[in-house]
Amino acid sequence: MSSSGTGTASAFSSSDTAALERETETENQEVNYEQIWNENHRKVSSDWIRQNGYKRVCLQFPDDYLPHSNGISVDLKQLLAPEEVKVFILADTTYGSCCVDEIAAAHVEADSVIHFGNACRSRVFRLPVLYLYPELPLSVDNLLNQLKTLRPECGERKVCLYLDIGYHYIKSDELFTKLKEALQPKELFLNVFPATEESSTAAVDSSPELETISIFIGADNQRFANLSLNSTAPQQWYIFNGSTASLSTKNPLTAQYIRRRYFYIEKCKDAQTLGLIVATLTSEGYLDVVARLQSMAKSRGIKTQLISVGRINPAKLANFLEIDCFVLIGCPFNNMYDSKDYYKPIVSVFEAEMALNPAWHMKYPEAYVTDFKQLLPEGRSFLAFDKEAIPEQDVSLVSGKLRGAMNESLETSGDPASLALATQAKMSLMTTDTGLTFEDRTWQGLDPALGQTEPAQLKKGLSGIPIKYTHQ
Numbered sequence: 001m002s003s004s005g006t007g008t009a010s011a012f013s014s015s016d017t018a019a020l021e022r023e024t025e026t027e028n029q030e031v032n033y034e035q036i037w038n039e040n041h042r043k044v045s046s047d048w049i050r051q052n053g054y055k056r057v058c059l060q061f062p063d064d065y066l067p068h069s070n071g072i073s074v075d076l077k078q079l080l081a082p083e084e085v086k087v088f089i090l091a092d093t094t095y096g097s098c099c100v101d102e103i104a105a106a107h108v109e110a111d112s113v114i115h116f117g118n119a120c121r122s123r124v125f126r127l128p129v130l131y132l133y134p135e136l137p138l139s140v141d142n143l144l145n146q147l148k149t150l151r152p153e154c155g156e157r158k159v160c161l162y163l164d165i166g167y168h169y170i171k172s173d174e175l176f177t178k179l180k181e182a183l184q185p186k187e188l189f190l191n192v193f194p195a196t197e198e199s200s201t202a203a204v205d206s207s208p209e210l211e212t213i214s215i216f217i218g219a220d221n222q223r224f225a226n227l228s229l230n231s232t233a234p235q236q237w238y239i240f241n242g243s244t245a246s247l248s249t250k251n252p253l254t255a256q257y258i259r260r261r262y263f264y265i266e267k268c269k270d271a272q273t274l275g276l277i278v279a280t281l282t283s284e285g286y287l288d289v290v291a292r293l294q295s296m297a298k299s300r301g302i303k304t305q306l307i308s309v310g311r312i313n314p315a316k317l318a319n320f321l322e323i324d325c326f327v328l329i330g331c332p333f334n335n336m337y338d339s340k341d342y343y344k345p346i347v348s349v350f351e352a353e354m355a356l357n358p359a360w361h362m363k364y365p366e367a368y369v370t371d372f373k374q375l376l377p378e379g380r381s382f383l384a385f386d387k388e389a390i391p392e393q394d395v396s397l398v399s400g401k402l403r404g405a406m407n408e409s410l411e412t413s414g415d416p417a418s419l420a421l422a423t424q425a426k427m428s429l430m431t432t433d434t435g436l437t438f439e440d441r442t443w444q445g446l447d448p449a450l451g452q453t454e455p456a457q458l459k460k461g462l463s464g465i466p467i468k469y470t471h472q
Contacts, residue, residue: 030064031064031065031134031136031166033068033071035134035135035136035137035166036065036068036072036116036117036132036134036135037068037071037072037075038135040135040169041132042075042076042079044130044132045076045079045114045130045132046076046079046080048114048130049080049085049112050080050083052112052128054085054111054112054128055084055085055086055111056085056086056088056108056109056110056111056112057076057085057086057087057088057110057111057112057113057114058087058088058089058090058104058105058108058110058112058113058114059072059073059076059087059088059089059090059113059114059116060090060093060097060100060101060104060105060113060114060115060116061089061090061091061097061116061117062097062116062117062118063091063092063097064117065116065117066091069089069091070089072116073087073089088105088108088110090104090105090113094281094310094311095279095280095281095310095311095330095331095334096120096279096311096330096331096333096334097117097118098118098119098120098331098333098334099120099122099280099282099283099330099331099334100113100115100119100122100124100127100129100282101113102124102126102127102281102282103281105127106126110127111127111128112127112128112129112130113127113128113129113130114129114130114132115129115130115131115132116132117133117134117165118165118222118223118333119131119133119165119194120194120331120332120333120334121194121195121196122280122282122283122284122331122332123283123284124282125282125284126282131196133165133166133168133169134165134166135166135169136166136167136242136243137242138166138167138170138217138242139242139245140170140175140178142245143217143240143242143245144178144179144182146240146245146246146247147179147182147183147215147240147247148182148183149247150183150213150215150238151182151183151184153213153236154183154184154185154186154213155184155185155186156186156210156211157185157186157210157211157212157213158185158186158187158188158189158210158211158212158213159179159183159185159187159188159189159212159213159214159215160189160191160212160213160214160215161179161188161189161190161191161214161215161216161217162191162192162193162214162215162216162217162218162227163190163191163192163193163217163218164193164216164217164218164219164221164223164224165192165193165194165218165223166218166242167192167217167218167242168192168196172190172192175190176188176190185213186210187210193216193223193227194223211235212231212235212236213235213236213238214228214231214235214236214237214238215237215238215239215240216228216237216238216239216240216250217240217242218239218240218241218242219239219241219242219243220239220241220248220250222333223333224239224250226332226333226370228250229367229368229370230367230368230369230370230371231367236249236251237249237250237251238250261351263398264325264339264345264346264347264351265347265351265354265355266355266396266397266398267324267325267345267347267398268325268327268345268347268351268352268355268356269355269356269394269396269403270324270325270396270398270399270401270403271302271323271324271325272302272303272324273302273303273304273305273322273323273324274293274297274302274303274304274305274323274324274325274326274327274352275304275305275307275317275320275323275325275326275327275344276290276293276294276304276305276306276307276326276327276329277307277308277309277312277317277326277327277328277329277330277346278290278306278307278308278329279312279328279329279330279331279334280329280330280331280334281308283330283331283372283373284373285372285373285376286329286372288376289329289349289372289375289376290306290329292375292376292385293327293329293349293352293353293356295385296353296356296357296385297356299385299387299390300356300390302356305320305322305323307320307326312328312346314341314342314343317342317343317344317346318343323344324344325344325345325346325347326339326342326344326345326346326347327346327347327348327349327352328346328347328348328349329349329372332370332371333370348370348372349369349372349375350365350368350369350370350372350375350381353375353383356385357383357385358385358386358389358390358391359383359384359385359386359389360383361391365381369381
């Protein structure tokens with residue numbers, strides 16, 4: 001009995017060694033010091049700081065860059081000498097390493113941030129940011145030899161080729177010419193991903209009627225998933241891994257993946273309480289998305305709770321027992337969350353939009369939307385919300401229960417017999433679980449009892465070092 005209780009308790013809390021055993025965010029391809037900090041990085045960063053007159057600069061590193069962080073910080077200080085510039089190292093970011101951590105930078109009153117490695121490039125409006133990407137080696141000859149095998153498929157098609165962050169440094173004009181000779185497509189596009197302000201597409205006018213073949217130069221990572229899922233047309237994807245010089249096919253929208261996401265959308269429709277997890281404080285428009293989700297949920301009679309817990313994990317979210325489904329409001333790279341290990345499903349803003357907005361009913365999206373700004377009035381995937389279009393009679397595809405406006409009208413009609421209209425096969429009544437509210441909890445936190453206790457006397461505290469205090 002005791003072992004069972006211990007197992008249940010540990011499922012809802014983190015172990016003592018969780019911080020030490022936590023897996024870090026790492027890329028599929030390891031990088032060395034020269035790839036993330038070379039002469040080009042030195043010149044770009046030092047010129048950027050001098051030209052803008054920054055005095056307090058934060059260097060934000062992902063977890064796998066931390067062994068090199070001190071060396072880069074020392075080298076940058078030497079480059080900026082004798083100018084008085086303070087350099088700070090940011091690690092263990094608040095939400096994700098791809099987002100600029102303005103919260104941590106504000107703690108040291110920084111006036112600028114240099115962001116290393118993976119970046120979602122969500123618009124930051126509090127601090128100026130310089131993005132420095134690694135420069136990974138790429139054999140252009142191996143790339144062209146592998147891509148020549150696709151020439152028969154590219155003849156009458158449009159080819160879109162994307163360079164991952166490790167290959168942005170490659171001269172696009174020379175590569176574009178060689179790719180056109182190797183593939184001989186009808187049309188050719190060459191882009192970098194994520195897109196930068198300076199990036200441009202070298203291609204002829206696009207023809208929407210042409211079939212598309214897309215090639216990603218990089219690893220099978222979160223950036224590829226984000227890019228491929230946002231494609232607006234069905235197409236064939238290929239990945240050329242620069243570290244292994246291998247070419248492979250990839251289809252992100254598998255039938256199993258689609259079934260799982262639509263199941264979560266149905267669970268979101270069934271929810272009586274939604275938890276809105278704010279996983280970004282820098283992405284533009286996140287407050288507008290929060291207000292929109294709250295408005296749509298209220299129109300359906302669904303309660304909402306706003307949550308900000310930093311990096312989420314099963315132990316943190318298990319504390320919110322009354323919440324039936326969570327909505328993750330984060331950057332585009334953070335929206336694709338696998339919630340298999342969680343007790344309640346986690347959906348993206350787009351999936352919550354499909355669940356709550358009747359305009360999406362029976363409408364198959366052209367592409368998955370990971371950037372929630374595209375769901376706002378200025379976005380390409382915006383659909384106006386009409387409260388009057390919410391169906392009065394709606395049945396859950398998961399539980400078979402009545403839900404939504406029809407369920408709410410039955411509960412408020414004042415006729416208890418009306419709740420017995422829907423029955424299951426065994427003639428047992430279908431009841432609605434209202435969930436555990438905060439008021440129903442036996443423990444609601446520490447009671448401060450302000451003004452009810454005598455003030456304690458001030459006493460001298462411990463002094464010295466932890467291994468030996470002065471009074472010992």
